[in-house]
Amino acid sequence: MTSEPANPPELKATETGEARLPTQWGEFRIHGFEDAHGSEHVALVMGQPDAAPAPLVRVHSECLTGDALFSQRCDCGPQLEAAMKRIGEAGEGVLIYLRQEGRGIGLLNKIRAYGVQDREGADTVEANEALGFAPDARDYGVAAAMLSTLGVERLKLLTNNPQKVLGLEAAGIQVLERLPILAGRNPHNHAYLETKAAKFGHRLDQD
Numbered sequence: 001m002t003s004e005p006a007n008p009p010e011l012k013a014t015e016t017g018e019a020r021l022p023t024q025w026g027e028f029r030i031h032g033f034e035d036a037h038g039s040e041h042v043a044l045v046m047g048q049p050d051a052a053p054a055p056l057v058r059v060h061s062e063c064l065t066g067d068a069l070f071s072q073r074c075d076c077g078p079q080l081e082a083a084m085k086r087i088g089e090a091g092e093g094v095l096i097y098l099r100q101e102g103r104g105i106g107l108l109n110k111i112r113a114y115g116v117q118d119r120e121g122a123d124t125v126e127a128n129e130a131l132g133f134a135p136d137a138r139d140y141g142v143a144a145a146m147l148s149t150l151g152v153e154r155l156k157l158l159t160n161n162p163q164k165v166l167g168l169e170a171a172g173i174q175v176l177e178r179l180p181i182l183a184g185r186n187p188h189n190h191a192y193l194e195t196k197a198a199k200f201g202h203r204l205d206q207d
């Protein structure tokens, strides 16, 4: 018996519309959502995950530099591609794309944090703190609300981040299994990945 989530997911995201989204990994349906702060998020849905006992799900936080601009400072772009490919191969699943850029501090602040890293040799946590931000300001309640709306409350999660598992579970989602997603390691993101493992407990050991 689990206690009630502190923030009921149904209060946190409103679905605004859906449409076809053909991709190189197959056809998804894209669902738009707006959260209580007016931020816009999307879910890509393939197959009938609401009818599956535990569909494959990726909850991906926005990274404009990695997802769209091919940055090698992080592993975000290759992880996004790997997740879409795995859902495509499974023929079923959900990719939640959360607009929580820069672990929730926003694009412009992430670029300032990159500057602190470049100038001072700070790691990603130290750079956030030097600018007065928490190391990770994300909230997975919105993702949980989106998943609940899509009828997916028990799932297998593609992530290396144990905080993501705990965050979703705290918001009422049952994560039956954590599946590693190891992609995009390169010489420019070595320190970034090591900091994730050392300071956030990311599981990168299956690489």
Ligand SMILES: Nc1nc2c(ncn2[C@@H]2O[C@H](COP(=O)(O)OP(=O)(O)OP(=O)(O)O)[C@@H](O)[C@H]2O)c(=O)[nH]1
Pocket: 059, 060, 061, 062, 063, 064, 073, 074, 076, 079, 100, 101, 102, 103, 104, 105, 110, 113, 114, 124, 128, 158, 159, 160, 161, 164, 202
């Ligand atoms: N503040 C900050 N954010 C960063 C930096 N590098 C990448 N990010 C952000 O980190 C987030 C990474 O998100 P995800 O890939 O969903 O998640 P994760 O916590 O790495 O965990 P995984 O599920 O294992 O990938 C994105 O929002 C990026 O914009 C950085 O140096 N500083």
